Amino acid sequence: MSDHDQHTPVSLRGLSADDPHMQPAARRPRVVEGWIGLLFLLGIALLVLFAVAFVMNLAPWTLGATLGGGAVSLGAGLIAWGKYLMPRGPFVEERHPLANSESDRDAFAAAVVERGGGIIQRRKFLGGLLGTGMGVFGVVSLFPLVRSLGPMPKGTLFHTDWTAGSYLVDITGRRVNVSDLAVGSITTVYPEGFENTDNGQAVDQTVLIRISNENFTTMKGRESWAPQGYVAYSKLCTHLGCPVGLYEQQLQLLVCPCHQSMFNVANGALPNFGPAPRPLPQLPLMVDSQGYLQSQSDYKEPVGPGFWER
Amino acid sequence: MSTTSRKATPTSRYGKVGHVLNELDDRLGVAKGGRTFLDKIFPDHWSFMLGEIALYSFMVLMLTGVFLTFYYVPSQTVVTYNGSYLPLFGQHMSEAYASTVNLSFAVRGGLLMRQMHHWAADIFAGAIVVHMARVFFTGAFRKPRELNWTIGTTLLVLAIANGFLGYSLPDDLVSGTGIRIMFSIILSVPLVGTYLAFFLFGGNFPGTDILARFFILHVLVIPLIILGLVGAHLFLLVRQKHTQFPGPGRTETNVVGSPMFPVFMAKTTGFLMFVTGVIALLGAFAQINPIWQFGPYVASRISYAVQPDWYMGFLDGALRIFPAWEFTGFGHTIPLEVTLPAVIFPGILFTAVYAWPAIERRYTGDNELHNLLDRPHNRPKRTAAGVAVTMLLTMLFIASSTDVIANYFKVSLNTVLWAMRILVIVVPLLSYPLAYRIAKEMQGVAGVGKRKVTNVVVRTDDGEYIATPAPVYADDAHHELDPVPVPTFIEGAVETSGDDEAEFETTPGVRRVER
């Protein structure tokens, strides 16, 4: 006991059982005991039911209800036991200072500074070399961890699988003909041969919209890109790369469901709302002699979200 | 027991248990420390329970998680589903998705375990946040406990990270979109982003490696780090002892409350069962992440209601309302509309949280040891700062459902967007002075923060009403007992009223008292 304890002096041996600290906090311990017993019984019953439900392979909710109900009952009973039937206290514990005496601290510091420092200071050169060696070891051990993880990005992000003359196919691999889409309809296309590849799905995905029956110009310089009103844009949102999957036909807006960026289809897919910073890149199209749609070339700029080298 | 001198004889005054303890002490020397540990005092205040919720939901996560690993296959190999869930029959999907669907429908107890795991993850993160708020607003992070604040913050970061990784594993349409967004966020980091993203994913999105990598991080690496940090957290807690609110008999140099054994042990074990049970009930009755409804991830498909788990909401909100400010120049692009809200903002936020104890120490010049807690209203500036940050995060969280709000209130998306942009700035700015004002006012209210005492209103014979404070415990003259050390023995026989009472008398503390 230290000097700040101005409270009831207590015997070191113990408290009398009559001491109010040792009494249960419940006014009628017997009644509480009964309730706790009931809770325990309920818990046991529910857990047994859980076993039954599990063996009989009943619906998942019955498993959770019995397991959860059982655990909650047992838990509630035990909490009540601790709260109402155990000594109510309050009890006290002294807090001994963590800090050591001045001389202990000095002895510690002396060992670190004088012993360690003395030995290293005398061989500064070796110490420096050791430090460098450990540093190099640390950096070098990162190499297998980091470098073998994946390929260098190189030009990957700058091009897609679209090339001059790629046929536009839908997800089943069927080529798209100019007679396929009515004005106002939309579909997702891939370069032929890539509709089932990861890259085709994730990078090459392109929305094809028919916005009129005539050749259409979305922007200056793109006069020949949309034959017979077929306009194709990269489906990768320029914000974070979600597929721009919603089409507002009346407003001619492509909408990204992720953060609601909107792109004006008739106007070079210029974003007119939301966090997307750039228009969707447009894919220049042409029509072959049988009316099948082809790309004139790859996209003229990287598709999808921004990155440093872009 | 430490009070008996150790003899060569293997017998103990305390029978078999005493004997086992003696044998243990012979080998490990645990008697003294063990006794101190049993006497360790836990303050009786509900807010000390929040950390326990986090701990117990983490235990549920580990147990249910191990169950899930038995069935989940972390593979992106495409398979044709031929399981029991008919709407997906014959569809192509990754093995990961197929195995999660099977886990939900074909494995006995599988759906319950999945839903419990997911609920436990949400509760885990939530409990950490609320626990942290308690520590912040009461100043429990002050010297000597700064290190535990740092560990706790790291635990929150890891909980969020592991939650995201786990959420990604089923490879359904919603979580796959989440991974796509994460790839783009990493890509947005200036200078090294492209390399980071390619290395992490083993190539351009989606690559073939990401689920296997997420899996091992999710089930091994991060849980191990969390486990180690939880251990360190609890070790420091025992070493430094609990803080406590000021009150009768409570000083900077003691701790007042209930002892580890038996009171706290009973309550906390009960609470472990209770938390587990509640998670099981949620798993049974509250559907969460019904991945079979979302369908498998196909990169060119998108689900309309894309919403991450709640702890990622503030990032999603920030991404939604940040203006489209891409920087281009000097031959490079910095997608600031992504980098600022999703990399730099959380970076600043968590740096500030980590640094808060140091910031406050610098500001107040207070380098004292603190074991008594602050009442929030007594530290109006800290409280107001905490409220402002909470409001900022809340507004960002709300901003993650701009589309839902627009639909619900039938207003234009544009209106909601601008409203949120304004609210995100204005609400925190206004809440600071408001919280400061309220805290200051509360300082003047007598009895704030004191334990509430029930008044008993009595009508006297003259018809006058008088209110007298009732005892804290029924039939007890004491309002607050003075704290006493945990006794070694319970002394003295008490008269018993019948034979059936006898058992009570011999069990310390579990004694029937006639009143």
Ligand code: HEM
């Ligand atoms: C910090 C702790 C953890 C958090 C926050 C967490 C969170 C999550 C979440 C949110 C999911 C998605 C569940 C769904 O709806 O399908 C998940 C899945 C999973 N978790 Fe954890 N988890 C944690 C620890 C663990 C541990 C320790 C293991 C195993 C040892 C584990 C194994 C798994 C497995 C195998 C899955 C995929 C199966 C599935 O999605 O159903 N988790 N986790």
Ligand code: FES
């Ligand atoms: S990904 Fe399209 S708006 Fe964010």
